[in-house]
Structure formats: C-alpha cells, structure tokens
Amino acid sequence: MSSFVDLLNSPRETRPNIKFEQPGEQADSQHVLARVAFEKNGFAPELHKGVPTVGVPMTTETEPGFHEVFAASGPVVAGREGGLVYAVDGRHLFCSIQVTERDVYRDAARIAYDSAFELATRLGYPNILRMWNLVGGIIDDNADGVEIYRDFCAGRSEAFALWSGRILHIPAATGIGTRGNGVYLYFISGRADAEVHHLENPRQTPAYHYPESYGPKAPSFARATFADGILYISGTASIIGDETVHKGNISGQVDVTLENITTLISTENLGKVRAEGGYTLRDLDLIKVYVSRPEDIPFVRSRCEEVFSPDARVVYLNVDICRPDLLVEIEAIVQ
Numbered sequence: 473m474s475s476f477v478d479l480l481n482s483p484r485e486t487r488p489n490i491k492f493e494q495p496g497e498q499a500d501s502q503h504v505l506a507r508v509a510f511e512k513n514g515f516a517p518e519l520h521k522g523v524p525t526v527g528v529p530m531t532t533e534t535e536p537g538f539h540e541v542f543a544a545s546g547p548v549v550a551g552r553e554g555g556l557v558y559a560v561d562g563r564h565l566f567c568s569i570q571v572t573e574r575d576v577y578r579d580a581a582r583i584a585y586d587s588a589f590e591l592a593t594r595l596g597y598p599n600i601l602r603m604w605n606l607v608g609g610i611i612d613d614n615a616d617g618v619e620i621y622r623d624f625c626a627g628r629s630e631a632f633a634l635w636s637g638r639i640l641h642i643p644a645a646t647g648i649g650t651r652g653n654g655v656y657l658y659f660i661s662g663r664a665d666a667e668v669h670h671l672e673n674p675r676q677t678p679a680y681h682y683p684e685s686y687g688p689k690a691p692s693f694a695r696a697t698f699a700d701g702i703l704y705i706s707g708t709a710s711i712i713g714d715e716t717v718h719k720g721n722i723s724g725q726v727d728v729t730l731e732n733i734t735t736l737i738s739t740e741n742l743g744k745v746r747a748e749g750g751y752t753l754r755d756l757d758l759i760k761v762y763v764s765r766p767e768d769i770p771f772v773r774s775r776c777e778e779v780f781s782p783d784a785r786v787v788y789l790n791v792d793i794c795r796p797d798l799l800v801e802i803e804a805i806v807q
C-alpha cells in the first residue's frame with residue numbers, strides 16, 4: 473500500500489484531493505493547499521512555511537496524531553486576513569478561523585462565518601464543498617445555560633441566512649467535540665461554476681429541518697456533497713428521522729450509523745447525481761470515527777474493520793458528539 477507521502481507526490485492527475493499523513497512525513501509544500509494537524513493541544517490557524525496550518529486538539533497522549541492534508545490542484549496563493557488564513561489554487565479555496573473560548577458563542581460564530589463567507593465570495597469560491605466545525609465543550613452549557621452546540625448552531629444559521637443566494641449551498645459538514653476549548657472552523661470551497669450536488673438521506677430528516685426541540689436554530693449542513701467526482705460524507709450518527717435511536721447501546725448505534733451511510737451512498741440515492749451509481753462501505757476512505765466513551769473504542773474498531781476496506785485510512789477519536797445520547801459518529805470521503 474502506498475505511503476501517505478507517496479500519495480501526495482503522485483502525479484496530479486492521479487493524486488487524491490485529501491489524505492492523511494503522519495507528522496514529520498511532510499511532503500514538499502508546493503503541492504499542499506493546507507494542512508490540519510490533529511494533535512493533543514491544538515493551535516490557532518497560521519501560515520507555516522506559507523501553508524495555511526491549524527492544529528486541532530483531538531487526540532490523547534496515547535494516540536498518535538496525524539495531519540489531514542489538502543492537495544493543491546495548481547499554483548497556490550496563500551494569505552491571512554485578521555483571524556482567517558486561506559489558500560487558493562485556481563480550483564479550490566481552503567479557509568480556517570478559530571473562535572476562542574467565551575461565555576456565549578452565537579455572535580462570535582456568526583461573525584466568524586460571516587467573515588469567511590465574505591472572503592470566499594470576494595475571492596471567487598462561493599461553492600462550499602465541505603465544512604468542519606470542531607466545538608470544544610460541545611455538549612456543555614454556555615454562561616446562559618444553553619448547550620454550546622445549540623448556541624453555535626444559532627450563530628452559524630444566522631450567517632447562512634445573511635449569505636443566502638451568494639454562498640450557494642448548505643454543504644456537507646461535521647460538528648463535533650474536541651479535547652480543548654473554543655471552536656475551530658475550516659472548509660473547502662469551489663468556483664461558482666463548479667458542478668456541486670448536495671445530498672440528503674431518506675432515512676433522516678434534513679438537519680436544517682430539525683424541530684426547535686433540538687435548538688433555537690437548526691444545524692446548517694447537508695448529509696453529503698458530491699463535487700469533482702469526490703463524495704464528502706457528513707458526520708453520520710444513530711439518528712432516524714430526527715431522533716437518536718439505541719440510546720446507551722453502542723452496538724445498536726454502530727449498526728444504525730453504518731446503515732445510514734449505506735443508504736446515503738447507495739445507487740438509489742447517489743445515482744440521482746452520479747451516472748455511475750452509488751458506493752458501498754468498502755469504498756469509503758479517510759474515515760474519522762468519533763467515539764464518546766473511550767471504553768467503546770475497541771468494539772467500534774472491531775466493527776469498522778469488518779465493514780471497511782483494509783486499505784481505507786481510518787482514525788478513531790475520543791471526543792464528545794453533538795448530542796449527549798450519541799455514542800459514535802462516522803465521517804468519510806470517497807475520491
């Protein structure tokens with residue numbers, strides 16, 4: 473099997489868009505659009521050797537960190553505007569911003585998203601493909617007694633409403649806890665004329681239609697985004713309709729999570745936007761498995777090894793999930 477670095481240095485026409493890389497195996501920066509370091513402590517977005525780089529506090533002392541590396545499709549121009557770091561390559565924009573820890577997140581989340589959307593539209597990349605929202609204390613209460621995830625979702629929703637019609641779609645996303653504080657946001661977007669499809673899952677209520685019982689403003693994400701032949705699968709959990717199922721039962725939650733992804737990527741669902749039809753779990757790669765109880769990781773790992781390809785890159789992260797009753801969540805990419 474190719475090493476991560478080999479993949480990064482392969483000819484561009486064959487090189488995948490995103491890959492996992494071991495720290496230290498840092499390929500030459502000229503082909504890198506951006507780098508996200510999954511590590512113990514995390515650090516604010518910066519330009520490291522000219523490459524947008526952000527550290528996210530997602531791993532424990534016992535787990536090895538890794539880098540999520542976004543490959544460039546052409547010559548890269550990178551920059552910083554206030555707290556935003558970004559890079560463009562003529563085809564994609566990568567952008568990242570951190571919201572530092574505070575009592576209430578709603579306004580700061582809206583401002584962060586607003587500034588990111590302004591940059592994306594001004595640079596000519598308004599087609600958001602995939603967003604990652606890493607929210608410290610995600611199921612803790614803010615200073616007003618409101619769950620931080622719900623607080624964050626309200627600000628994000630307000631920003632999407634402000635930019636409706638200019639930011640072209642609500643994309644695939646992940647909203648997950650961290651082992652630190654504050655919010656780390658990063659995303660990739662494409663040109664306005666890029667062919668981008670956003671998918672929902674017939675087994676699940678679209679998140680942006682969740683009832684107010686889940687928060688004052690519904691979460692702003694699609695179940696998947698298909699663009700440039702790449703399928704970005706949002707964080708997926710044991711939710712049928714809008715309800716958590718198999719509360720307290722890790723085995724049941726793993727089964728429903730895998731069933732949800734299977735339906736999402738099926739020919740019946742993905743075939744609507746992909747002439748070649750759908751995929752199976754064996755096609756998934758760059759899989760992040762989020763597990764809220766550390767004691768469940770061995771079981772979840774054993775179930776994942778049964779269903780995913782032995783060639784798939786899979787990481788297991790012990791962090792809180794966006795609902796207290798969710799025990800596992802899985803995101804992936806097919807490229």
Ligand SMILES: C=C(O[C@@H]1C=C(C(=O)O)C=C[C@H]1O)C(=O)O
Binds near residue numbers: 648693
């Ligand atoms: C697990 C769910 O939502 C999570 C939260 C998301 C967000 O708020 O961006 C996106 C996907 C998941 O990480 C779900 O509602 O099904």
